[in-house]
Amino acid sequence: MGLSQIKPDESAAPxxxxxxxxxxxxxxxxxxxxxFATAGSVDDGKSTLIGRLLYDTKSLFTDQLxxxxxxxxxxxxxxxxxxxLTDGLRAEREQGITIDVAYRYFATPRRKFIIGDTPGHIxxxxxxxxxxxxxxxxxxxxxxxxxxxxxxxxxxxLCSLLRVPHLVLCVNKMDLVDYSQEVFDSIADxxxxxxxKLDAPDLTAxxxxxxxxxxxxxxxxxxxxxxxxSLLHHLEHVHIASDRNLVDVRFPVQYVIRPxxxxxxxxxxxxxxxxxxxxxxxxxxxxxxxxLTTRIAGIDTADGPVEEAFPPxxxxxxxxxxxxxxxxxxxxxxxxxxxxxxxxxxxxxxxxESAPLAVGGKYAIKHTTRSVRGIVKALNYRLDINTLHRDExxxxxxxxxxxxIRLRTTQPLLVDEYRRNRTTGGFIIxxxxxxxxxxxxxxxxxx
Amino acid sequence: MSxxxxxxxxxxxxxxxxxxxxSRERSPAMYRISHLDALEAxxxxxxxEVAAEFxxxxxxxxxxxxxxxxxxxxxxxxxxxxxxxxVMHVDTGHNFPEVMEYRDRRVAELGVQLVVASVPDALxxxxxxxxxxxxxxRIQTPVLLDAVEKYRFDALFGGARRDEEKARAKxxxxxxxxxxxxxxxxxxxxxxxxxxxxxxxxxxxIRVFPLSNWTELDVWHYIARERIDLPSIYFxxxxxxxxxxxxxxxxxxxxxxxxxxxxxxxxxxxRTVGDASLTAAVPSEADTVEKVIDEVASTRIxxxxxxxxxxxxxxxxxxxxxxxGYF
Numbered sequence: 056m057g058l059s060q061i062k063p064d065e066s067a068a069p070x071x072x073x074x075x076x077x078x079x080x081x082x083x084x085x086x087x088x089x090x091f092a093t094a095g096s097v098d099d100g101k102s103t104l105i106g107r108l109l110y111d112t113k114s115l116f117t118d119q120l121x122x123x124x125x126x127x128x129x130x131x132x133x134x135x136x137x138x139x140l141t142d143g144l145r146a147e148r149e150q151g152i153t154i155d156v157a158y159r160y161f162a163t164p165r166r167k168f169i170i171g172d173t174p175g176h177i178x179x180x181x182x183x184x185x186x187x188x189x190x191x192x193x194x195x196x197x198x199x200x201x202x203x204x205x206x207x208x209x210x211x212x213l214c215s216l217l218r219v220p221h222l223v224l225c226v227n228k229m230d231l232v233d234y235s236q237e238v239f240d241s242i243a244d245x246x247x248x249x250x251x252k253l254d255a256p257d258l259t260a261x262x263x264x265x266x267x268x269x270x271x272x273x274x275x276x277x278x279x280x281x282x283x284x285s286l287l288h289h290l291e292h293v294h295i296a297s298d299r300n301l302v303d304v305r306f307p308v309q310y311v312i313r314p315x316x317x318x319x320x321x322x323x324x325x326x327x328x329x330x331x332x333x334x335x336x337x338x339x340x341x342x343x344x345x346x347l348t349t350r351i352a353g354i355d356t357a358d359g360p361v362e363e364a365f366p367p368x369x370x371x372x373x374x375x376x377x378x379x380x381x382x383x384x385x386x387x388x389x390x391x392x393x394x395x396x397x398x399x400x401x402x403x404x405x406x407x408e409s410a411p412l413a414v415g416g417k418y419a420i421k422h423t424t425r426s427v428r429g430i431v432k433a434l435n436y437r438l439d440i441n442t443l444h445r446d447e448x449x450x451x452x453x454x455x456x457x458x459x460i461r462l463r464t465t466q467p468l469l470v471d472e473y474r475r476n477r478t479t480g481g482f483i484i485x486x487x488x489x490x491x492x493x494x495x496x497x498x499x500x501x502x
Numbered sequence: 503m504s505x506x507x508x509x510x511x512x513x514x515x516x517x518x519x520x521x522x523x524x525s526r527e528r529s530p531a532m533y534r535i536s537h538l539d540a541l542e543a544x545x546x547x548x549x550x551e552v553a554a555e556f557x558x559x560x561x562x563x564x565x566x567x568x569x570x571x572x573x574x575x576x577x578x579x580x581x582x583x584x585x586x587x588x589v590m591h592v593d594t595g596h597n598f599p600e601v602m603e604y605r606d607r608r609v610a611e612l613g614v615q616l617v618v619a620s621v622p623d624a625l626x627x628x629x630x631x632x633x634x635x636x637x638x639x640r641i642q643t644p645v646l647l648d649a650v651e652k653y654r655f656d657a658l659f660g661g662a663r664r665d666e667e668k669a670r671a672k673x674x675x676x677x678x679x680x681x682x683x684x685x686x687x688x689x690x691x692x693x694x695x696x697x698x699x700x701x702x703x704x705x706x707x708i709r710v711f712p713l714s715n716w717t718e719l720d721v722w723h724y725i726a727r728e729r730i731d732l733p734s735i736y737f738x739x740x741x742x743x744x745x746x747x748x749x750x751x752x753x754x755x756x757x758x759x760x761x762x763x764x765x766x767x768x769x770x771x772x773r774t775v776g777d778a779s780l781t782a783a784v785p786s787e788a789d790t791v792e793k794v795i796d797e798v799a800s801t802r803i804x805x806x807x808x809x810x811x812x813x814x815x816x817x818x819x820x821x822x823x824x825x826x827g828y829f
Contacts, residue, residue: 083723088537116804155690157671158664160717167537169715181692188694297530310550314583322582328547328696333533357578365533369546369579382554406692421697424554483697490701492691 086162089295092171092186092219094210095196100227104196104265105159105172108287111272114161156186165291179206180440180455181406183213184495188481190214191295192221194286195246199232199262202242205441208249212440215253216402216457216497218474220298222250224260225286229278230267236280257293261286299366303471304332304340305393305479306364306386307423312371324355324371325380327424330478332388334364334372341389342378343469348389349376383425385469385479393469393479396501399462400435401473403452407486407493411451412460418493422468422482429484433461452494459499473497538724545572545712546579547696548675549659552710553580555700556657559587559710560617562646565601566775567732568661568713570608571721574730575712576659577612588615590655592646594638595622596756596778600733619649636756637779643826647683650707657700657708665717666805675714681705685825718805719798726791735772738789743768749782773805 095101109115159170171186173179187193193214197207214222224246232238243260250258261270262281269275272287284292309327334340338351352373354364364370372386387393405412412431420429437449437458452458473480484494535543552559561576563569576585589609609616621638624630629648630641650658664671674690676698691699702708713721725732743750744763750770751757756779759765770783771794788794 083538083727084536086537087534088540116801118803155672155687157668158715159671160665160715162717162719167717167720185692185694189696296534299530299533301530301533309547310554310580312580312583316584319582326550326579328543355581357581363533365535367535367540367543369543369550371581419701421699424551477695481695481697483694483699485699485701490699490703492693492699495692495694 086165086167087295088167088169089192089290089293090169090171090190091192091194091290092173092183092190092214093194093196094173094183094186094214095194095206095225095227099196099198100265101172101196104194104225104227104263104271105170107265107268107271108170109159109161111268112161112163112287156182163287163291168290179209180213180404180457183210184217184404184406187214187217187219188477188495190217190219191298192223192290192293193219194223194225196225196227197242197246199226199228199235199238199242203245203249207246209440211246211250211255212253212443215250215255216404218256218477218497220295221257221293222255222259223286223289224258225265226260226262227265229262229269230264234262234269234275234277236278239278239281259283259289259293261289300331300476301333301365302331303391303393303476304334304338304386304388305330305471305476306332306334306372307425307469307479308380308382308384308386309424310382311380322373323377324373325386326369326371328369329364329366330423331366331476332391334370334386335362336360339389340374340386341392342374342380343385343387343392344395344467345378345380345384347376347378349374349378351375383423385423387469393471393476394501395467396470397464397467398432399429399464399468399470399496399501400499401460401462401482401496402438402457402499403460403484403497404457404495405452405454405493406495407491408454409489409491410486410493411453411456412458412484412494413451417487419485419487420462420464420468420482420496421485422470423479425466425468427464427466427468428487429462429464431460432463435459435461460496462496468501470498470501472499538720538727541716541720542575542578542724544696544715545575548698548710548712549576549579551698551700552657552659552708553586556708558653558655559657559659560590560653560655561585561587561659562661563589563591563605564661564775565591565598565605565733566661567721567725567736568663570604570730570732571716571724572659572661572712573608573612574728585612585614587659588617590617590619590649590658592619592642592649593621594642594777594779595620596638596780598733598735598772598775598778600735601775604731604733617649617653619645621645624648637777639777639780642777643683650683655707656702657710659710659712661713662711663713663716663718663721664711673711673714675711676700677709677711678702679707679709683707683826685709687825719795722791722795722798726795732791733775735775735783737794738769738771738786740767741770741783742766743770743783746782750785751782752778754778 093101157172159172161168173182173186195207195210197203226239226242239262262278263270269277270285273285306327306329308325312324312326314322336351336353340351341348352375354361355371414431414434416431418429420427436445436447437456438445440457471479480498482496483492486493580586624645625632630644662670674693678691742753742765744759744765753765768785769787771786773784788797
């Protein structure tokens, strides 16, 4: 891994070995949570940016910094190499590469943040797709001197494919282009027009210098022309409450709770996590795939019954009528139900190096809490994620390749379009021989 | 109000006026959930997923705060039913009496089965040999794997968190182990959305980490919120200690002062609880959960760095132990 460095003496912060006392997170029940993915290559300064966010929010510990400083010094690095903070495995340090998605945590008094840090080079697509699958927001980093490169477009495309609700373009190394507004505007405009083609949702562009801390925590005096928020301010305030789908009630049954005890003799509850929508006692509900209707008798948690359940709550639903319901079934509303389908059109990202996805291949499919088998009936096209060109002559998908397939399953799945619902629209493909997760699917349509 | 926001509100209003729904119009922001609620919901989901998809899960219980929180989450996940899997303690024989007392009381309260994988027994059987330095951290692994084989456990809940250590930052929530119980960091299954792959062949197993996304501070905030009772050694008390390279080791059956070391009485608490011959205390005046939270929020040293002799061996100490099948 190339050197991603941070200067040891910052006017804004004391020396690296003695970070100030960390922020106390309180009052604790006002703090919410934001998951974001970072995309960009090492040369774009991604590790420096993450190191900067952790450092400036007082989330680094003295012993972590000392360990990194000691290794940096031993390797003869000029500055403390913050990339070493995220390169966790020996193989990575020895080979100077990042193998896998690393998760990092920091918090401010407003929010807890989970960073899914995805490496920029080898297996970038697999890792980026993994990191983006759970992200509320993605940061795409570009080097101000180089502008948009092929990789920036690829990252933007993957974020749109995975429906990450918020995108932040960080134009880094602004110090190396004299903090030029012209440079920033031209990169931001070019990105915005590309993102528009992708149907990317909310986009924000921020000029930064991760190395110097410009526009990271507070607005930089070096760029008075920039009137937007600092990166941290944006991360703390970006509105994520509306990203959840609160309209379509989808409750995949995960586990049936039937205590065989005299205290709660006739108890029968359906445990699960609300994927979308709001459930309330008294609501008329439809149970799929049986198609039977009943009403919600009550919604239980270990802390007592609740009047409403909404995503991402884990609850236990009791129904008024005794219906045979098992794991893999789904509770929804009679006039707003997912498709009950065995023929599925989906975009698939292939993640296995040992064997490609082939037409006619049979796989295990896991979708919500339902596991079925499926056969790939057709590969409609393979997508070149740099040019978005569709190659309809393709007959297989290799590692890190993306294409649109038609899948036939042995049992019906209860599905929505992925763009409408990330939970009922996503599935994984498992090799039945190796048991490895070999693909990720995003449902386009079903019948 | 953004476009997306307005649409959502309109749709919600339409939903609220639909038949069968009696509530007034509400905005998306009103359906808020705190980070602790979100973490709890995720952990509960993971535990139910394991209970549904594996035949013989087991929860690894060390008596440490993380496994205590994990046990609480299991209690909540299956309420009002009982926890549908046993609890296993890998007992090095080097225990804090307060922790053993806590373990037995909690297991009785919950009515769960306790399995003890005993290192002293394994020493007697010749499965493992006592290391020259007298510490038993490393020989726990074969004892654990032996019990996994004996009871044919196929999923093992562990309380590890990704913020603890950098090898753990790359660990999956469902972490695949081969028939030798080994972890191969270069060959991990991709983990997308909340779709966990539980497929294994006989002899293989999955380590499951429901607290992956929790930090030390989250754990303490949760302990405070849930009013979870902890072994007393987590709070400030007076103890006779020896100072070894800045780490304060309580003098007990297993830790005796060496030549040249002086024993002093200090006000300390334990920040982690592991093998009593390896775990150090930290100087502390924090005798309540609230004071511990303040202390954790302002501390500058990771909990493992401050308290674990076992992680100091080499930069890759944790990674190496994990590969062999450690927790």
